[in-house]
Amino acid sequence: MNKQQFHGWQAIETELKRRISDRVWRPGEQVPNEVDLAEEFGCARATVNRAMQQLADAGLVDRKRKSGTLVTLNPVRKATLEIPIIREEVEARGMKWHHAVLGRKIARATKQVSARYKLPEETRLLHLRSLHFADRMPFVHESRWINLARAPEAETGNFEEISVNEWLVQNAPFTRGDIAFSAMSASATEAEALAVEKGSAVFTVERTTFQDDSPVTSVKLVYAPGYKMQTIL
Amino acid sequence: MNKQQFHGWQAIETELKRRISDRVWRPGEQVPNEVDLAEEFGCARATVNRAMQQLADAGLVDRKRKSGTLVTLNPVRKATLEIPIIREEVEARGMKWHHAVLGRKIARATKQVSARYKLPEETRLLHLRSLHFADRMPFVHESRWINLARAPEAETGNFEEISVNEWLVQNAPFTRGDIAFSAMSASATEAEALAVEKGSAVFTVERTTFQDDSPVTSVKLVYAPGYKMQTIL
DNA sequence: AAGTGGTCTAGACCACTGC
DNA sequence: CAGTGGTCTAGACCACTTT
Numbered sequence: 001m002n003k004q005q006f007h008g009w010q011a012i013e014t015e016l017k018r019r020i021s022d023r024v025w026r027p028g029e030q031v032p033n034e035v036d037l038a039e040e041f042g043c044a045r046a047t048v049n050r051a052m053q054q055l056a057d058a059g060l061v062d063r064k065r066k067s068g069t070l071v072t073l074n075p076v077r078k079a080t081l082e083i084p085i086i087r088e089e090v091e092a093r094g095m096k097w098h099h100a101v102l103g104r105k106i107a108r109a110t111k112q113v114s115a116r117y118k119l120p121e122e123t124r125l126l127h128l129r130s131l132h133f134a135d136r137m138p139f140v141h142e143s144r145w146i147n148l149a150r151a152p153e154a155e156t157g158n159f160e161e162i163s164v165n166e167w168l169v170q171n172a173p174f175t176r177g178d179i180a181f182s183a184m185s186a187s188a189t190e191a192e193a194l195a196v197e198k199g200s201a202v203f204t205v206e207r208t209t210f211q212d213d214s215p216v217t218s219v220k221l222v223y224a225p226g227y228k229m230q231t232i233l
Numbered sequence: 234m235n236k237q238q239f240h241g242w243q244a245i246e247t248e249l250k251r252r253i254s255d256r257v258w259r260p261g262e263q264v265p266n267e268v269d270l271a272e273e274f275g276c277a278r279a280t281v282n283r284a285m286q287q288l289a290d291a292g293l294v295d296r297k298r299k300s301g302t303l304v305t306l307n308p309v310r311k312a313t314l315e316i317p318i319i320r321e322e323v324e325a326r327g328m329k330w331h332h333a334v335l336g337r338k339i340a341r342a343t344k345q346v347s348a349r350y351k352l353p354e355e356t357r358l359l360h361l362r363s364l365h366f367a368d369r370m371p372f373v374h375e376s377r378w379i380n381l382a383r384a385p386e387a388e389t390g391n392f393e394e395i396s397v398n399e400w401l402v403q404n405a406p407f408t409r410g411d412i413a414f415s416a417m418s419a420s421a422t423e424a425e426a427l428a429v430e431k432g433s434a435v436f437t438v439e440r441t442t443f444q445d446d447s448p449v450t451s452v453k454l455v456y457a458p459g460y461k462m463q464t465i466l
Numbered sequence: 467a468a469g470t471g472g473t474c475t476a477g478a479c480c481a482c483t484g485c
Numbered sequence: 486c487a488g489t490g491g492t493c494t495a496g497a498c499c500a501c502t503t504t
Contacts, residue, residue, distance in 0.1 A: 008474090021407075046492090078314065083310040279494075283493095480490105
């Protein structure tokens, strides 16, 4: 008989990937339906489904009811970035972490900010500027706004021991967020904190998080020159 | 009775997320086991399992056999970046794309390159330099090495109409890759191509892809100043 | 040894969608 | 209407880990 035995959905996933990468099933082509594949692999349909869903998540196939499953023509590769707290990022590199608070003040949201984030006018905000070190060298400059209506305990918090970064992760959960990565020229303030020349090319992360459409915190992280953010495809 | 009805694993996932974000289950705490949750939700255990696996993938809970499921203490947020071909990236912004090949040459791998990528010595490589435009403005400078042993057709390929970028996606599948993002100062060559000042801060992507441990192509993409790569959390 | 998650099965029904 | 994937179920066995 032609049937081959495969064990576990991961084995099936591997085999399906092989058939795509070896061009057994060519881009744009339709692949057999789940019932037939289940019979071929000698397993239940649900097992094939599990494997196939992985491929769909990875963008290697497009699935539609009735029309079936097609091999994606221009697969859009997906890279997953893990966004750890900065202390863990430093420690994962085998370096010693510490940080310092450079500035702290309370302000009220301007009309523009209120409008942009749909906040009540004059909402009280806490602004914090701090610097993270790796082995005593400046690593990241952090400039952060916190919505005190969402995290009132932040107003009296002491962020000398635990960083704001870490405190918020543990105390201000969010349901949604956006993040942007870019290259910027270091401002005078950032350059001074990082001990580099003004205008140096610095990797920048801007992130805003929301709890049910209401902003919790917004942060700009400026990394010291030479930083690379890496992951696998 | 206390049981509530939920329909579908997504409804259950939402409810589980709510209990975590509302601190019904606090960070570090153990959550009820799947059998109990299934009874509470009035569904099969497999349905709870499906929902719970989503949370585990998102890093919100840690699961271990026997010890059960714990709410993650310092959730490591994961952002998924979609890496499209550049033409699609430009067109997705509603702009017109075109590109130009700036340079093309064949070279042999140096000892260093051979060693780094475990290539046979003197492997023939194709180097291509090209520029992508968005609405006639320089958008990305692309500098790419192609392993001709892996993609021999590239040697005679005409990349005036279709970009190398797109050609490789369709013709040189890979099984593995790494990618790094950073901020760099534009080199003289890059600055000239992008029509900006030398030393400008530019967002840079470096990517190498492999087919079963053998490198297929390695590329450095330098984006025009101001570019931001965005996604949601 | 026992508790928990990981996975599989066989079958069922539903939800889309192309004809 | 009919074909396909999406999901659910009840039950089973296995794999891993702690005790």
